[in-house]
Amino acid sequence: MTRHHGILENLLHHLKSDLLKKKSVLAVFDLDSTLFDVSPRIQKILEDLRDRPETLEKYPEIIPYLKQVRTHRTDWGIKAALIRAFEKTSPPPAMFHHEARDFWAQHFFSNEYLHFDHPVEGAVDFVNTLHKMGVEIAYLTGRDWLRMGPGTVEVLKKWNFPTPDDSTAESQVRLAMKSIQGADDSVFKSGWFDSIKQHDYSRLLFFENEPKILHSVRQNHPEIEIFFMETTHSGKAEPDDNWIKLPNFLRG
Numbered sequence: 001m002t003r004h005h006g007i008l009e010n011l012l013h014h015l016k017s018d019l020l021k022k023k024s025v026l027a028v029f030d031l032d033s034t035l036f037d038v039s040p041r042i043q044k045i046l047e048d049l050r051d052r053p054e055t056l057e058k059y060p061e062i063i064p065y066l067k068q069v070r071t072h073r074t075d076w077g078i079k080a081a082l083i084r085a086f087e088k089t090s091p092p093p094a095m096f097h098h099e100a101r102d103f104w105a106q107h108f109f110s111n112e113y114l115h116f117d118h119p120v121e122g123a124v125d126f127v128n129t130l131h132k133m134g135v136e137i138a139y140l141t142g143r144d145w146l147r148m149g150p151g152t153v154e155v156l157k158k159w160n161f162p163t164p165d166d167s168t169a170e171s172q173v174r175l176a177m178k179s180i181q182g183a184d185d186s187v188f189k190s191g192w193f194d195s196i197k198q199h200d201y202s203r204l205l206f207f208e209n210e211p212k213i214l215h216s217v218r219q220n221h222p223e224i225e226i227f228f229m230e231t232t233h234s235g236k237a238e239p240d241d242n243w244i245k246l247p248n249f250l251r252g
């Protein structure tokens with residue numbers, strides 16, 4: 001039995017009685033590394049980087065090692081996967097790292113590559129269960145609409161997550177994205193919570209994998225109940241000991 005055993009089951013049990021008392025509940029979900037495992041997206045990006053003509057031409061000696069690249073859910077960006085692949089040999093030239101970083105940024109934040117993400121275990125079932133119970137759902141993501149809007153909606157639908165089209169009188173579904181790239185994620189998400197304050201929810205749940213964002217949101221909105229997803233994070237801040245921690249959304 002793991003330490004997260006029963007947390008979500010217990011939460012659902014309490015939410016049911018809150019909803020029976022006509023209390024309103026909003027569950028807010030981050031997307032990348034919270035509802036979605038992005039490591040297959042990063043894997044595909046690194047494979048396409050390896051197979052493009054410029055790489056084959058400029059760095060033929062590193063191709064065999066690039067073929068060994070395997071991304072993990074716990075990786076942050078591309079660095080860890082590349083370090084593992086080149087463990088037993090000299091690292092690739094610095095220029096390759098620059099080019100890889102640019103290629104990653106260009107494709108990670110694009111509609112096309114979102115299709116390679118996989119939902120975290122239990123995520124689809126959990127969000128749908130909340131939605132059907134009458135909990136309002138919001139996806140709150142640092143992705144921006146301009147580069148990733150249509151792909152985000154398509155991928156949510158593809159995996160059967162409720163989308164804004166599935167909003168009902170009892171349970172609204174929102175998708176909150178930045179309009180364009182650039183704003184700091186913590187500022188953006190904290191600001192979004194400011195904007196929904198007027199709705200007066202009796203419970204506000206926030207599922208997110210980035211401690212820096214959680215600290216910032218918590219500071220301005222102490223009423224929020226935090227569920228920290230233990231997938232991967234930037235390392236810019238550490239999670240608080242008091243946060244509820246979950247590796248996935250499995251309820252057993």
Ligand SMILES: [Mg+2]
Pocket residue numbers: 030031032033034208209210
């Ligand atoms: Mg995230």
